[in-house]
Amino acid sequence: DVKVTQSSRYLVKRTGEKVFLECVQDMDHENMFWYRQDPGLGLRLIYFSYDVKMKEKGDIPEGYSVSREKKERFSLILESASTNQTSMYLCASSLVLYGYTFGSGTRLTVV
């Protein structure tokens, strides 16, 4: 089974901090995605990547950046955390179209 691992299950950060959320997949998938899940808004795509060093903006990229230096790792960076970035963050990977595998999520609280 494909495994997508998110480094932290829960995080609490202060406003203005730079925050790194890490995601690692173990099945050589080309595509990786970062979503955030908020009540009433569902899952919204922040950034995605089709290959190493490639990245594309999703629907809500403002305030975020990403890094993909290795195929298996896709990092989400909050440049200066704000309270409206308090959310559940979900990483996913896929080899072919439609085959998403999600990690367990990181619940980030910005205080």
Next chain:
Amino acid sequence: DQQVKQNSPSLSVQEGRISILNCDYTNSMFDYFLWYKKYPAEGPTFLISISSIKDKNEDGRFTVFLNKSAKHLSLHIVPSQPGDSAVYFCAASTGTASKLTFGTGTRLQVTL
């Protein structure tokens, strides 16, 4: 501009009865649709999918129906079981794009 909408935030169904979850979309370019199930503190897991060339796909207790003219799909769970209690997301994609657009989710509660 929510392109995929699930208008019922929650649904409660008795064990053994049918659960019907609905999803509407606005983008006529969507040609593949999926349902994901999410338990608390876990990532979503794939449940069932349907291509726009079909109007029905069945997998055990789960059936997805697609009405392209109405831009509507539904997920039927028969019979419903307590373990089906979760949040269900529908998702859609276009042709060669690999990114999925998700709906807002419906929380299903199956009661004894």
